[in-house]
Amino acid sequence: xPPLVEVRGISKRFPGVRALDDVSLAVAPGExxxxxxxxxxGKSTLLKILAGVQSPDAGTMLVDxxxxxxxxxxxxxxxxxxxxHQELNLADNLDLAGNIFLGREPRRAGFLDLAAMHREAAHWxxxxxxxxxxxxxxxxxxxxxxxxxxxxxxLSTQARLLIMDEPTSSLSTRETETLFGVVKDLRSRGVSVxxxxxxxxxxxELADRVVVLRDGKNAGEIADRAEIEHDxxxxxxxxxxxxxxxxxxSHPPGEVVLAARDLRTPAHPAHPVSLExxxxxxxxxxxxxxxGRTELLATLFGITPAVAGSVAVAGRxxxxxxxxxxxxxGLALVPEDRKEQGLILEMAVRENMSLAVLxxxxxxxxxxxxxxxxxxxxxxxxLGIRTPGDRQTVRFLSGGNQQKVVLAKWLAMxxxxxxxxxxxxxxDVGAKAEIYDLVHRLAGEGLAxxxxxxxxxxxxxxxxxxxxxxxxxxAGMLSRDELSEENVMRLAAGGVAxxxxx
Amino acid sequence: MNEAAPTSDRPAAWRAxxxxxxxxxLGIIGLLAAVCLYTALASDNFLKVGNLENIVHRTALxxxxxxxxxxxxxxxxxxxxxxxxxxxxxxxxxxxLTTHGWSVPAAVGFVLGLGAVIGLVHGLLVTKLGLQxxxxxxxxxxxxxxxxxxxTQDQSQGFGTGFxxxxxxxxxxxxxxxxxxxxxxxTTLIFLVIAVAAAVFLNRTVWGRYLLALxxxxxxxxxxxxxxGRMKLLAYVISSTLAALGGMLFVLDINAAQPSDxxxxxxxxxxxxxxxxxxxxxxxxxSILGLLVGSALMVVLSxxxxxxxxxxxxxxxxIIGGVILAGVIADELVRRAARRRPAA
Numbered sequence: 001x002p003p004l005v006e007v008r009g010i011s012k013r014f015p016g017v018r019a020l021d022d023v024s025l026a027v028a029p030g031e032x033x034x035x036x037x038x039x040x041x042g043k044s045t046l047l048k049i050l051a052g053v054q055s056p057d058a059g060t061m062l063v064d065x066x067x068x069x070x071x072x073x074x075x076x077x078x079x080x081x082x083x084x085h086q087e088l089n090l091a092d093n094l095d096l097a098g099n100i101f102l103g104r105e106p107r108r109a110g111f112l113d114l115a116a117m118h119r120e121a122a123h124w125x126x127x128x129x130x131x132x133x134x135x136x137x138x139x140x141x142x143x144x145x146x147x148x149x150x151x152x153x154x155l156s157t158q159a160r161l162l163i164m165d166e167p168t169s170s171l172s173t174r175e176t177e178t179l180f181g182v183v184k185d186l187r188s189r190g191v192s193v194x195x196x197x198x199x200x201x202x203x204x205e206l207a208d209r210v211v212v213l214r215d216g217k218n219a220g221e222i223a224d225r226a227e228i229e230h231d232x233x234x235x236x237x238x239x240x241x242x243x244x245x246x247x248x249x250s251h252p253p254g255e256v257v258l259a260a261r262d263l264r265t266p267a268h269p270a271h272p273v274s275l276e277x278x279x280x281x282x283x284x285x286x287x288x289x290x291x292g293r294t295e296l297l298a299t300l301f302g303i304t305p306a307v308a309g310s311v312a313v314a315g316r317x318x319x320x321x322x323x324x325x326x327x328x329x330g331l332a333l334v335p336e337d338r339k340e341q342g343l344i345l346e347m348a349v350r351e352n353m354s355l356a357v358l359x360x361x362x363x364x365x366x367x368x369x370x371x372x373x374x375x376x377x378x379x380x381x382x383l384g385i386r387t388p389g390d391r392q393t394v395r396f397l398s399g400g401n402q403q404k405v406v407l408a409k410w411l412a413m414x415x416x417x418x419x420x421x422x423x424x425x426x427x428d429v430g431a432k433a434e435i436y437d438l439v440h441r442l443a444g445e446g447l448a449x450x451x452x453x454x455x456x457x458x459x460x461x462x463x464x465x466x467x468x469x470x471x472x473x474x475a476g477m478l479s480r481d482e483l484s485e486e487n488v489m490r491l492a493a494g495g496v497a498x499x500x501x502x
Numbered sequence: 503m504n505e506a507a508p509t510s511d512r513p514a515a516w517r518a519x520x521x522x523x524x525x526x527x528l529g530i531i532g533l534l535a536a537v538c539l540y541t542a543l544a545s546d547n548f549l550k551v552g553n554l555e556n557i558v559h560r561t562a563l564x565x566x567x568x569x570x571x572x573x574x575x576x577x578x579x580x581x582x583x584x585x586x587x588x589x590x591x592x593x594x595x596x597x598x599l600t601t602h603g604w605s606v607p608a609a610v611g612f613v614l615g616l617g618a619v620i621g622l623v624h625g626l627l628v629t630k631l632g633l634q635x636x637x638x639x640x641x642x643x644x645x646x647x648x649x650x651x652x653x654t655q656d657q658s659q660g661f662g663t664g665f666x667x668x669x670x671x672x673x674x675x676x677x678x679x680x681x682x683x684x685x686x687x688x689t690t691l692i693f694l695v696i697a698v699a700a701a702v703f704l705n706r707t708v709w710g711r712y713l714l715a716l717x718x719x720x721x722x723x724x725x726x727x728x729x730x731g732r733m734k735l736l737a738y739v740i741s742s743t744l745a746a747l748g749g750m751l752f753v754l755d756i757n758a759a760q761p762s763d764x765x766x767x768x769x770x771x772x773x774x775x776x777x778x779x780x781x782x783x784x785x786x787x788x789s790i791l792g793l794l795v796g797s798a799l800m801v802v803l804s805x806x807x808x809x810x811x812x813x814x815x816x817x818x819x820x821i822i823g824g825v826i827l828a829g830v831i832a833d834e835l836v837r838r839a840a841r842r843r844p845a846a
Contacts, residue, residue: 303725327727341725344718346786355715355726358708365707409726 002065004029004192005050005081005161010059012045019045020056021216027161030190032183034197034207038237038456038489042216043196047163050194051083052076080160084150084167090138097121097134100153124152128182144175148182155191162186164195168202169290180206198288200493204228212236230495238485253464254279255314257448258331258417260300263309267295268472272309275467275474277417277448282439284463285452286488292472293452294336297419300450301333302326313416327356332410334403336421336452342406343394350376350390353408360413379408384434400431407438418442420451424458436462456485470494526780526833527792533829534799537806545809551684553809555675557801558686562693563751565797567772568779569700570744572793573737575776576704576717578785579628579635581738583642584745584772587620588765590646591749596659596759606668610750617746618739620646625738629731643769651761660758672754689751696744701790713737717786774826775800799825 003026012020020042027033037043048054050061052070061068063079070076073083090099097117098105106113106120121134128148138146147167154162168176183193183206197203203210210222210233220236222228257279262272273296277283285293298304300311302320311319313329320326326333335341343352354361354372361371376390383404387397394405403423410418423439424432439462443449453459459466460483468475468491475491478484487497541548567584574581591613598609620642627638661669671692675685704710716723716730724730748768753759777783778799779792803825807818814821 301725322729323725324727324729333725335725340719341721344715344722344786346718347715351711351715355711355723355728358711362708365709367706367708367711 001029002062003027004031004064006062007046007050007056008060008062010046010049010056010061012042012049012054012056019216020049023059023213023216023218025050025211025218027192027194029160029192030187032187032193032195032206032208034203034210035194035213036197036200036203036210036233036237037213037219040215041213041219041237043213044165045216046213047083047165047194047196050076050161051081051163053083077157077159080158081163082154082157082159082161083163083165084147084154085165088143088146088150090146090150090153092139093137095135095137096125096132096141096149096152099138099149100124100134100156102153104157120156121152124156125149127155127186128152129178129185142175144171144178147171147175147179151182155186159191161192161194164193166196166198166289168197168199169288176202198493200230200233200495203233204230214239230490230493234486234489234493238489253281254446257314258300258450259312259315261310261312263296263299263311264307265292265295265299265472266304266307268292269307271471271473273474275450277450279416279446279448280443282443282449282451282462282464284459284466285450285469286454286456286459286466287469287475287492289454291469291492293469294421295472296469297333297421297450297452300326301331301419303333327413327415330416331419332356332413332415332417333419334406334410334421334423336425338399338402338406338425343402345395346393348391349380349385349387349394349397349405352394352405353379353390353412356409356413375412376408379412383408383411383438398428398431400427400434403427403431403435404438407435411442415447417448417450420449422453423451424453424455456488459483459488460485468492468497526836527789527795529832529836530778530780530792530795530799530829533825534795534802537799537802541802541806541810544806547809548805551682553805555685555687557798557805558690559755560801561794561798562687562690563748563755564768564771564775564800565693565794566696566744566748566751567768568775568793568797569697569790570741570748571769571772572776572779572781572788572790573700573704573713573740574635575773575781575783576713576785576788577734577737578717578720578783579734579737580639580773580783581624581741581745582636582639582769583620583624583646584741584748584769585765585767586643586646586650586769587617587742587745588749588752588768589759589761590650591617591746592753592759592764593650593654593659593761595750595753596661597654599665600659600661606665610668613750614743614746617743617749620746621739621742622735624742625735628738629734647761650764654761656761658758658760659753661754665754669754669757672751689755692751696747697790697794704788704790709733709736714786714788719786771800774822778826778829 006026008024010020010023023042023046025046035043035046045054049056052073052075055070061070068079091102094102100121101117106116118134125132125134128151130145130148130152138149141149151162167179171179186193207228208225210228212219212221212233214237219239222232255278256276258277260273260275262274264272285296287293295304299306302322302325305321306319310317313331318325318329320329320331339345350372353376358367361368373390379385380387380390385401385404387401394402397405424435427435439449451462463483465477465479466483467477468488470492475494476497478487478497482497491497547553571581571584595609595613598604598612599606624638624642627633628635670688672689674688676688676691677683677685704713712723712728712733716728716733720730749765775796776788776793779789779796781788800822803822804818807814807821
């Protein structure tokens with residue numbers, strides 16, 4: 001029997017990146033295939049090509065043994081291939097039946113045939129184990145059940161292959177179990193599933209076969225269910241030497257500057273977090289997307305105030321209720337989304353840099369324009385920001401220079417603690433190295449740095465030590481000697497770190 | 503200093519008044535000049551002293567309302583209640599003074615304070631309860647007019663022949679160029695003082711910068727430690743207080759306020775003038791000089807119709823609306839062309 005869907009020699013380039021390089025993959029009818037790999041390994045791109053969202057630069061695709069060429073999602077649906085996005089594509093304001101048949105509504109004489117729609121919707125909902133009135137508004141369902149609605153919608157298109165990109169990333173344990181039950185049921189009906197997961201425990205439970213991608217290439221597969229093991233998967237995912245950036249010489253850290261005690265964030269109130277950062281220390285926070293890292297920084301900075309617990313800066317209790325209090329306490333946050341949270345894009349470099357110190361540097365509320373200009377010019381020189389001048393609109397700067405403007409805004413207030421959320425996201429290699437140098441220099445001057453990163457190399461090279469978060473809790477702390485890709489991956493996937501035997 | 507920045511060599515006061523002299527404002531100044539030129543050529547009455555005095559007088563009154571609403575528009579909000587606040591204050595002031603015999607300071611203090619309180623309520627509903635500014639101020643529009651009509655039993659209110667001293671705030675003319683020459687209306691003087699104060703506030707103080715920043719990107723402003731809620735509150739208070747001041751001057755000038763139509767549509771004139779003058783309804787943009795020109799354009803357009811095309815008076819709204827629409831379309835086209843140019 002030929003595979004249901006097969007791709008051979010797929011390559012895909014994006015400007016500056018080779019996302020996929022000669023990748024092949026096949027899925028048999030009724031097979032559940034797990035696709036794993038590190039961030040940036042090319043998993044999502046491969047799924048998008050399978051589902052017709054993107055077209056490959058090279059390679060062939062076969063369905064039922066016959067070569068096909070997908071020109072769009074419609075072609076894929078026609079062949080029975082349905083993609084379920086990481087972010088659900090549902091309309092909150094419609095009911096379940098309306099969502100399932102969105103764009104394909106049964107009609108009678110030009111009017112919606114609501115009776116037929118609800119009747120058929122009930123059938124598909126039952127297939128995914130949802131015994132709910134199809135007239136229920138979607139927004140009354142929790143996110144896990146909404147996901148099942150999305151699957152019902154896919155099945156209603158007569159899908160034979162369901163493609164899911166991290167379907168469990170926002171689900172609770174129970175919702176995950178329900179989803180697995182549905183997947184197993186679908187498998188027994190001959191429906192195939194390809195899904196991406198970072199949770200290796202789930203992979204072991206559900207997958208018939210595992211395919212590993214690394215740096216856009218096939219990095220092996222595990223065809224025997226019995227051989228699907230944690231360590232083996234991690235070795236295949238990592239499997240390479242990392243060109244580690246030169247680490248700065250370690251020097252003894254100073255006193256504790258930032259201390260969080262049993263801090264509960266609104267996002268994960270069940271998991272109290274305690275951590276300390278000392279003066280001169282650079283502490284990383286690793287973990288998968290959705291592990292609660294950004295939420296932790298947001299709570300430390302008072303954007304989403306803590307539900308319980310305390311924060312102290314240099315021994316003084318602060319527990320900020322808003323960013324104003326956090327700034328007053330000496331905290332600064334370079335947020336994850338530079339354009340939405342970090343910068344006022346339409347304002348000048350100078351005006352962005354002075355925003356956090358405008359009030360303390362004013363005279364009776366009047367802006368000290370000379371001081372503002374001086375600050376901007378000093379910062380441009382000190383951080384090596386490439387801009388035609390301090391009056392340039394920030395929108396026109398490159399990503400790296402924009403990020404330096406955000407850093408300058410916070411350095412201007414002379415913080416005691418610098419919180420960085422994905423400090424080099426979307427920044428080219430040269431600017432990255434400059435930002436690392438800057439962070440090292442600042443730590444050398446006694447600043448306490450706590451940073452979140454999804455880039456393994458950044459965690460490994462920049463951190464003096466690192467926490468790893470998993471589903472809202474600190475899964476572990478790795479000292480510099482214990483910091484390895486394997487250990488970070490293990491903790492991030494919900495496992496236990498291997499202690500270094502020194 | 504040999505910096506070649508475009509505006510840095512001008513005197514600070516000039517920069518404070520203009521803020522950003524964008525091409526947008528130059529465009530609207532050009533439009534105003536064109537309408538003036540056309541009207542002057544087509545009618546002998548346009549350049550007469552009395553007519554010019556009337557134009558600057560009316561520009562000042564509408565300009566006050568426009569400055570107020572501009573602060574709210576800069577935060578990304580809108581204030582639809584201005585006309586009704588003008589009405590409420592316009593009928594309350596003579597009603598309190600004549601029917602209830604309040605003293606002048608008490609009545610004036612009360613109506614201006616009422617304006618501030620109205621703005622505070624709007625601001626609290628928007629920032630604390632998270633209601634949409636459009637809805638809050640739309641309800642205000644209905645409520646204040648209803649209250650005005652109810653309190654006075656829909657009877658026209660005026661000062662009769664009294665309160666000449668108070669009324670001179672709005673009716674006085676200052677003979678700057680001697681007898682028979684151009685006399686500056688007192689309202690224009692009041693407007694200029696407030697316009698300069700507003701321009702300085704917006705462009706030279708921390709709070710003005712905060713307003714512009716949060717109008718551009720509220721989230722980033724909040725992440726930078728700006729109390730965005732309090733700044734928005736301030737904008738609504740400024741808007742309603744200036745509406746109250748405007749309402750007071752309007753009734754002092756006209757000496758009659760009919761509760762059912764006094765101030766009708768004034769919020770729309772104010773918003774239109776602000777938009778014409780360079781405020782973006784998306785927030786974060788605005789210049790006081792632009793507002794002044796925008797207000798003047800509205801007044802001159804109306805004047806042009808009266809003088810040159812009196813038989814078109816019934817379609818005055820349509821003509822004003824058409825000119826504004828043309829201005830906004832031209833602005834958008836210019837903006838798109840500018841965006842297509844590569845970044846400097």
